[in-house]
Amino acid sequence: MRRQAAATRGAENLEPLLATKEIVIFCGSGGVGKTSMAAAAALEAAVRLGGRVLVLTIDPARRLASALGLEGGLGNVERRVPDDVLKQAGIEPRGELWAAMLDTKQGWDDLVLRHAPNEETAMRILDNRLYHNITARFVQSHDYIAMERLFDVHATGKYDLIVIDTPPTRNAIDFLEAPKRMAEFFGGRLLRWLTMPYRMGRGRGARVINVASRPFYQLADRILGSQFLQDIAEFFLNFQSMYDGFVERAHAVERLMHDRRTTFAVVTTLEAAPLREAEFFMEELVSRKYHLGALILNQTLPAYLRSPEGARVADALVADPTPAAGALVELGIPALSEPDRTARVLHTVGESFRNFAVVATREAELRAELAEAPDVVVDVPRFEGDIHDLAGLAEAGRHLFGESSGNHR
Amino acid sequence: MLFFSGKGGVGKSTVTAAMALLAAQQGKRVLVVDVDAKGNLTDLFEHEPVGFKPVEVHPGVHVMTMHTEESLQEYLRLNLRVPVLGRIGPLARALDFVATAAPGVKEILTVGKVCWEVRESIEGRADWDVVLVDAAATGHIVAQLGAPEAIRDLVSVGPVRAQTEWMSDLMHDPAVTALNVVTTPEEMPVNETIELVGRVRSELQVPLGAVIVNRVLPELFTHADEETFEAMRDPAAVNRLVDALGGGPDVARGTTAVLDAARMAVSLRRTRAGHLAELRRAVDLPTLFLPYLFVREHGLRVTRMVAEALGEELGL
Structure with a gap:
């Protein structure tokens, strides 16, 4: 670790970091170019470092998605970007570039199928009318599924490097807490308390209300009507049958995020609001003992403007x-x-x-004014056009890795 | 009741604040509701953060920050006469839980509060002439504005169901409500705007207002001027220019920098014009353009500049 820290200190490019880590998580507030930066870093890693590099992306712009071969809803499976496509864009990688898009709905379905005790329970959960809603809208749902997918893909051992883009969150911290919060959410005392009357009465229609939850139920019934609460309770009762597998998995995901092979790259533009959020996020990463690998300042104006x-x-x-x-x-x-x-x-x-x-x-x-910055701070200039094709990604990639550095591995 | 949505980072709060300032300058009493609470809305008025209770942050402009728990408390107090003091802790946690599971519960507490302020004003019990909502970003706004219908589908009986009806009526009334979409002339914001307008039309009955394009770069040159500019970048012309400006390596560097900067400005503008053309082709709503501001910092001064530009676009 110490040697590696010495190697990256003061670096203005991502190369040493990407050469020593297996997972790089790109994060930052919406609209700062996270998705393109993650894709550019993955492409350049495939070009310069070789090996098999995967970029897991969330919501790329249409043209970028099609440049990576992810269009037409076929993105959920990892696919290799063909060498001849890269060659046409003037890119000759030493390694392989793979890409996949994250599908939250599919991710949840997979999770249920994996952890449900039997097929019947799995189907009951998947058919519940609240299921889609709960999984799609639970605040950390996208974050959690992203982490799950990352864990799965990493466990296959198929890739030398995985670069992952993160969902746009209101608060970047949500993302870090996703596994813990998921485990709490489905296993908490509150859930047991809420579903208590239904468990005691064994199933739909039972109205045995225990003393502790009575005021809540009375109130909730008055506001929402009781059928609705029963639907919720039924869903969670089914879900609880998967609890153990689920929590174990959430803890494993969290360990992977803390693993020394994992690092975080924070992306921001030099504008007040995203930068403030990036700083806050970097502080949180450090205080929670995650590895803060790099800060990427995207879309910066050229230095000659200040001459x-x-x-x-x-x-x-x-x-x-x-x-x-x-x-x-x-x-x-x-x-x-x-x-x-x-x-x-x-x-x-x-x-x-x-x-x-x-x-x-x-x-x-x-x-x-940047108070806390990691050892690696990289500038990527504002391009005159958009980054929408492989050539654009390669250009951004060259900035991320520094023009001058050669091939290492 | 004007809602403002848009992709994160396009300046939704700035546009909402500028609209508030403009309305206040017209003598209106304005309430701004900060729903997508990042807590920087009051910065735009150089005022400290505010809570659920509206605070006058600028003459004529009150701001409140949406808080679903407080909204629920207020609702219970006003509608059900439930004594909630002291018991709201566990109740709020339980609510949080239910709200996570059920579509529209959190959202109804948000739009419900906004609608309530509007109805109180219409019926003369509150003072607002305009209620502006710095609403959810493009990804979430349809769920937010569709909350009354979502709740009605879900809850078969009870007072909540009855409440959703007057909210829907208000939100569907083109004389009262409009959803405006803020964007910038960049690829992703434009795509999300086009997508959102389509979804609002097919999934909601909330009337659409305008598309507000923020940070539009100025057109530097006419077509003929641009030819002249390109001719200046010829090496012979650059040398001549350097000599005319005093000569020497410093002037040469400076001249190159200045010409490169103009070239960059032209290219940036051109890329963005392409996205704007795409927007205009796909969306037939009234479109307002706000200039990119070449300024050093944010705050009330910038909000004023945006308000002025908005006023010009609206012909005020």
Whole structure:
């Protein structure tokens, strides 16, 4: 561990981290480019480090999904991105790139089928009218299924490196607590208390209410009507039969997240709100003793926007573009022959630089204020177009790994 | 009752706050409900965070943060006359549990509170002229706004069922309610906007208002101006320009930086224009455009700038 820490310290690229870990979990608030960063890191790892690399993605933009061969609802199974497709994009990987998309509904169905004591119970759960709703909307449901899938895939031993994108959560911490919360949710005292009257009465229709829960039931009946509560109770009673397998699994998932082979990469843009969330998340990771591997600053503006030389030229052009325009007119190039137009364009160019310089300065200030940062901090510049194909991912990947570094393994 | 939704990170709260400011400037008494409580809505008014009880954060603008447990307490107090003080702890935990399991329970406490404020105002018991809701993001808004119907399907009897009916009536009334979608001219936000508009039309009866496109980059050049700009990037022209600006390596570096920056601005704008075209092709709602703001920080000043731009778009 110590040697590895020394190897990554101060690095400005992900390569040493990805070369020493088996699982990299990409997290951050919505809209910061997490999905593309995870895919780019996986692609570049396949290119430079070799081996079999899997990217597990959540909700890629349509064009990106099809670039990875995940379109048409076929994404739930891992598929290899064919070498000839990569070659067409000018990419010659030493290893293999695999991709899969996460399907929460399918993940839950698999989980029920695995843990239910028998097929009959499994079917009863899957047919319950609340089942879909509960599993789809339980706050940590997506997070938990993502972790489950990760655990499964890792257990196959098929991949040298797994890069996983995380669902957009309101609070990034939810994600860390998903396994624990799931175990609590299905095994808690509250659940036993809630289903008590139904268990005592053995099944649907029984209304034996014990003393402790009476006020709640009276109130709930008044508000919601009793049929509804019975449906809930029935669902959870069935679900409880899977409890042991379920909790054991949740604990195993949690151990894997804490394992030294697992690391977290936090993605953010240099904007106030996502950055604040990223900082909070990094603090939480550290205090909960997860391995915080890297911070990725995505969509940063180029450094030249903050150059004093650029600012001086821009100021001169905004103040008076006519002398420079005059010099250009003398060149005799048709497009530069109109003095007014040329001066106007120069003025606009200067003004636009000053505008973007303000934003670049704001970004630099936010970066300087970063309190807690991991050893690896990587910048990925804002691309002029979207990242929607393999070539775009490869370009982002080159930034993640640093242009200069060569092949290691 | 105006709801604002949109993909996370597009500036939904900023647009809601700007709309509130604009309405207050028109002399309206505004309530802003922060539902997707990230707690930064009051930052936009440079005010400390507020709770469930509305606080005037700016002249004419009250803000409240949605809290389902407090909403339930209020509901029980007002509707069922249940003495809940002291017993709300275990009850709230049980509710949390039920709310997780049942579609629409959490949501009904949210939209229920909003609808209640609107109804009280319509019937003269509350003072709001406008209630603005910084609502759930695109992934969750359909469940939020469809809560009354979801509850009605689920609960066969009882006071809650009766309550959902007047809520539905309010939320489906185009004279009262509109759902606005905030987006930016980027791929994912535009896709989610198109998808959301489709879902709202097929699954809800809530009237759609406008699409508000935030952070639109300025058009730098006309077509002819852009040709002139491209000609300037020719090496001979760049050299001439460097000489005219005083010459030397510093000026050369500065000139390159300035030209590169303009090139980047043009490309960024062009990519975004493509997404906007896609949006306009797929969505026929009124569309408002708010400029990208080249400013250093956020706060009331920025909210004012956005409000001003919004006012211009609305012709106020």
